[in-house]
Amino acid sequence: MTKPVFLVIGAGAGIGGHAAKRFAKGGYHAVLARRSDEEGLGRLVRQIEEAGGSASGMLLDVSDDGTIEDLVERIETDVGPIDTALYNLGAQIGNRPLSDTPHRTFELGWRLGCFGLFRLAHAVLPHMVERGKGTLLVTSATAAVRGNAGQHSHAAAMGGRRMLCQTLNAEFAPQGVHVAHVVVDGSVDAPDTLGKLLGDKFEAYKAHKGEDGVIDPANLADTYWHLAQQPRNCWTHELDVRPFTDVPWWNDNPPAAIDTKAKK
Amino acid sequence: MTKPVFLVIGAGAGIGGHAAKRFAKGGYHAVLARRSDEEGLGRLVRQIEEAGGSASGMLLDVSDDGTIEDLVERIETDVGPIDTALYNLGAQIGNRPLSDTPHRTFELGWRLGCFGLFRLAHAVLPHMVERGKGTLLVTSATAAVRGNAGQHSHAAAMGGRRMLCQTLNAEFAPQGVHVAHVVVDGSVDAPDTLGKLLGDKFEAYKAHKGEDGVIDPANLADTYWHLAQQPRNCWTHELDVRPFTDVPWWNDNPPAAIDTKAKK
Amino acid sequence: MTKPVFLVIGAGAGIGGHAAKRFAKGGYHAVLARRSDEEGLGRLVRQIEEAGGSASGMLLDVSDDGTIEDLVERIETDVGPIDTALYNLGAQIGNRPLSDTPHRTFELGWRLGCFGLFRLAHAVLPHMVERGKGTLLVTSATAAVRGNAGQHSHAAAMGGRRMLCQTLNAEFAPQGVHVAHVVVDGSVDAPDTLGKLLGDKFEAYKAHKGEDGVIDPANLADTYWHLAQQPRNCWTHELDVRPFTDVPWWNDNPPAAIDTKAKK
Amino acid sequence: MTKPVFLVIGAGAGIGGHAAKRFAKGGYHAVLARRSDEEGLGRLVRQIEEAGGSASGMLLDVSDDGTIEDLVERIETDVGPIDTALYNLGAQIGNRPLSDTPHRTFELGWRLGCFGLFRLAHAVLPHMVERGKGTLLVTSATAAVRGNAGQHSHAAAMGGRRMLCQTLNAEFAPQGVHVAHVVVDGSVDAPDTLGKLLGDKFEAYKAHKGEDGVIDPANLADTYWHLAQQPRNCWTHELDVRPFTDVPWWNDNPPAAIDTKAKK
Structure with a gap:
């Protein structure tokens, strides 16, 4: 096969x-x-094939030992060299007080949110280094840069994920591998994650957000594509995205009343 | 006079x-x-003298050329060596849309919020360097780390202030001068600033915030004192303060509804 | 004229x-x-016209009152609606100790680095708001996020610039205007700025940096283009760029010896 | 026993x-x-007892299930209410490339650096909430805010630790519990950690750093004491410390040569 391979872990709709x-x-x-x-x-x-593209799929439980490692090896051997990998697993479990966040929940958050990326990096980066090029894209969340109430498991996992992206970049960028950490700071029109979380309220939610009030994943994919195509003299390591109607995480929401004015 | 001098610019109640x-x-x-x-x-x-302390006061318009410079020289000559200086001028003018933020307002914000500190540093740091020690404390605001709606003038001034504190620290810390940037991320019980802004609603505001819901400046002063007394092997450059009831600037407020859950 | 207008202030090579x-x-x-x-x-x-494109140029001293304002009005009246504006003025003057950074230098840094952007925003954003769309791109520097030794003027100006971009985004994004702050964290192959700074050492400098060791501005322009084309449901407010060989500003350089290991 | 209890996990010299x-x-x-x-x-x-103080000690392997939990319960039952807890375990293992960072090393880093704090919080915070007061101090490292080369395990653990401190603060500060995250951005004169890492080079290292070139842990302890005594209307959540001779993590070191000037 002569096509470069794009591997995505966490391939929902x-x-x-x-x-x-x-x-x-x-x-x-x-x-x-x-x-x-x-x-x-x-x-x-x-859908990809019908659009004239080339694709294959497989089920895989990232929390099982060896799954990511086997997948990477099988692709490298049977399909072709992985040019770009996207780690797209979330670890959001909703807001839970500490008392409702058992040890095993916190650990699972870390396994999916941080350790899985480490394992993917371990498996795939040596191949990229050998070829002197490659891209590792990482979908991330606002929880990687600030810890909100109820987000013990998610924020700890994402904070680790962000630092890991920086250490990977520090070691591998000079070897030709582009590592990019994308802070998704807004809701995504994702039927398999947010859609399942909201259930039959999903459509009402999107309607409430208004036109262009939710990130269209096809548009975000264009930004991923742009990142992967940046020449190595001009690489982005981190960027944020959100709908134009969303208040960025660092701003007060709702607009400041007198109460918060003093600390603007 | 044998006492070390503490100079505060912006000495309200x-x-x-x-x-x-x-x-x-x-x-x-x-x-x-x-x-x-x-x-x-x-x-x-x-009040200071009645408590057995030593103090003097003078009126001074920081926006006038030469005022800070003259003050520093007069103190160094007539009173004694300035051991610790506190730049405590704010530049908060409330929330104003861009259309209601004229050029001169933006410039005045910079003059008070950023340029005044630069001028104080220019005047006082050489004296401290000559003595191989000294402390420059800088009261700052949340607007130094994030720009909220309506805060064009204030945030631009404070963002400059924070970077200036870093460049001053980089040059002067190795010469024995401690520079500390204090991010005040909450309302302060300050009759001359917040009090005047709120007028006759000030007491109701504090009552609404509840017990310990507003920073007592006497307590913050203890933290300033602690910073100024840190031995030079263990200096803090930046810290934040807020009342226990206040939501830190990086967290969502109010507690996340479903709308913001997705981007936690 | 039916073409949308792209205005760049600071249009060197x-x-x-x-x-x-x-x-x-x-x-x-x-x-x-x-x-x-x-x-x-x-x-x-x-060069643009020979490539089949459409362009015009004018000389303008941003530090003069009214220049930016007049330019914007003339374009809006005579050329067409400004769809995208790029504020591309730097304020780097090299490393200077505080004693070698006079008041007027610090003020000029602010005028070019921060106030000019404010004035451009004041002039152009109302037009964009009226049309419900537009993009304001801002070239920025590492000095916007950290203040290095010798960078008093530059860092204070850039720190203000960054906060201003956030306040502009907070007010104007919901009105359909995309504000993006680009942290250029690496050397750019720019004959008119870095080239002039280095003089006849410029070529040796680039040779020393190696292949793809300096940002090719044509590649960075592709990222600017991408930003300006992002649909409003998926806007990036901030991103960084650097060559693959460059150590990001947050990492130690050179690789940690024992001295820094303890504080990794 | 009428004295309030201070618990420190990670009590070396x-x-x-x-x-x-x-x-x-x-x-x-x-x-x-x-x-x-x-x-x-x-x-x-x-040493504490000879100085007239009151203390007790116990050995405990934090990575064993139940150890932290048992310790907290035994103290609360047998010794007295824990007023202040300090999580002081590091997870620094030196610089290792990804290829030399096995899965189990990465996991252990997380167990000590992040999960242990989560477990301590789980065990001790409910007691503090019941009493409406308490303090959780967390020693942290520069690796919590940036990921250097070779720090995959350490930085991922510390990045998670920092976000966890923020989520704990968000939930527990309003309930009267002070959570503080201390970024130790410099070498500490710690015989049991840095001393063991450097072995017989430790004294030479300290001599090389010069007078006050290494953090005296007794001085840092004063800052911890100050944090724990801040009244709840004026709490610090995060601060940094370093010796006056140390370059802060965000600044270039060594002083910028021409190479880095362009991206200041």
Whole structure:
């Protein structure tokens, strides 16, 4: 196979799936990996193929030892060199007080949110280093830069993820591997994650947010594509994205009343 | 005079005045400078003297050329070596849209919020360097680390102030001068600033914030004192303060509803 | 004229000129404004026209009152609606100790680095708001996020610039105007700025940095283009760029010896 | 027992031991917990007692399930209410490339650097909430705010630790519990950690750093004491410390040559 490979771990119908479509459209073979929903996975692969692209999919539980490692090796051996990998697993479990965040929940958050990325890096970066090029894209969240109430598990995992992206960049950028950390600071129109979280309120939620009030994952995928195509003399390590109507995480919301004016 | 001198620029009845009291209590001669209200200034000086401390006051308009420079030279010549200086001028003018922020307002914000500190540093740091020791404390605001809606003038001034504190620290810390930037991320019980802004609603405001819901400037003054006493092997450059009931600037307020959950 | 207008203030042969070329290539009429070098300006305009694009240029001293304001009004009246404006003026003057940074130098740094952007925003954003769309791109520097030794003027100006970008974004993003702050954390192959600073050592400098060791402004222009094309449901407010060989500003350089290991 | 209890996890002869001494001197009963070196532990307890203070010690392996939890319960039952707890465990293992950072090393870093703090919080914060007051101090490192080369395990653990401190603060500050995150951005004169790392080069290292070139943990302990005594209307959540001779993590070191001038 002569196409470069785009691997996405966490390939639902939102960011992951649209990134796969974007890279397939750009000439990559997309490998989509996700934990469950074989039917949804097959649908994404078919959509890519019907659009003239090349893709394959597989189910994989990232929390199992060896799964990521095996996947990378199989792709490198059987499919082709992984040019770009996207770690797209979230670890959001909603807001829970500490008393409702058991040890095992906190640990699982770390396994999915931080350790899985470490394992992917361990498996795939040596291949990229050998080739002197490659891109590791990491979808991240506002929780990577600030810890809100109720986010013990998620924020600790994402804060670790962000620092890990920096240490990976420090070691691997000079070896030709582009590591990019994308802070998604807004809701995404993602049926498999936010959609499932909100259930039958999802459509009302999007309507309430208004036109362009929710990130269209196809648009975010264009930014991922741009990052992966930046020449190595001009690499972005971190950027944020949000809908134009959303208040950035660092700003007060709602607009400051007198109460907060003093500390502006 | 054998007492070390504590100079505060912006000595109202809030942070500035209480800092002067704290340093006077600790054995310093306090020099209080403020733009107006000779009576209020005299009252602060008398309170310090009645408590057994040593203090003097003078009115001074920081936006006039030469005022800070003259003050520093007069103190160094007539009163004694300035051991610790506190730049305590704010530049908060409330929330104003860009259309209601004229050029001259933006420039005045910079003159008070950033340029005045630069001028103080220019005047006082060479004296401290000559003595191989000294402390420059800078009261700052949340606007130094994030720019909220309506804060064009204030945030631009404070963002410059914070970077200036870093460049001053980089040059002068190795020469024995401690530069500390204090991010005041909460309302202060300051009759001359917040009090005047709120007018006859000030008491109701404080009542609404509840017990310990507003920073007591006497307590903040203890933290300033601690900073100024840190031995040079263990200096703090930046810290934040807020009441226990206040939401830190980086957290969502109010507690996340479903709308913001997705970007936690 | 039916083409959307791209206005760049600070249009040298580096980032500004290449951004103009990129937007012209994308169908914009580019207006290039710079302080001096009419010949260089004419050359850039001719290059764009020879490539089939549309451009015009004018000399303008940003530090003069009314210049930016007049320019914007003339373009809006005579050329067409400004769709995207790029504020590309730097304020780097090299490393100078405080004693070698006079008041007027510090003030000039602010005038070019911060106040000019405020004035551009004042002039152009109301037009964009009226149209419900537009983009304000701001070239920025590492000095906007940390203050190095010797950078008193530059860092204070850039720190103000960054906070101003946040307050502009907070007010104008919900009105459809995209504000993006680009942290250029590496050397740029810019003959008119870095080239002049280094003089006849410029070529040796670039050779020393190695292949792709300096940012190619044409590549950075592609990122500016991408930012300006992001749909409003997926806007980036801040990103960084650097060559793959450069150590990001937050990392130790050179690689940690034992001395710094303890504080990693 | 009527004394309030100060619990330190990670009580070596450096920060932990000196913090215990400081709080004992201030009227607390200090409980010192560490993994090994019963003799060293006994020595610290005796030093506190000989100085007229009250202390007890116990060995404990934080990575074992239930150890922290049991310790907290035993103290609360047998010794007295824990007023202030200090999590002082580091997770620094030196610089290692990714290839030399096995999965188990990365996981251990997280267990000590992040999960242990989560477990301590789980165990001790409910007691503090019940009493409506308490303090959780967390020693942290520069690796919590930036990821250097070779620091995969340490930085990921510390980045998680910092975000966890923010989520704990967000939930517990309004309930009267003060959470403070201390970024130690310099070498500490700590025989049991840095001393062991450097071995017989430790004294030469300190000599090379010069007078006051290394943080004296007794001085840092004074800052911990100050934090724990701040009234709840004026709490600090985060501060940094370093020797006056040390370059802060955000500044270039060594002083900028021409190479880095362009990106100041």
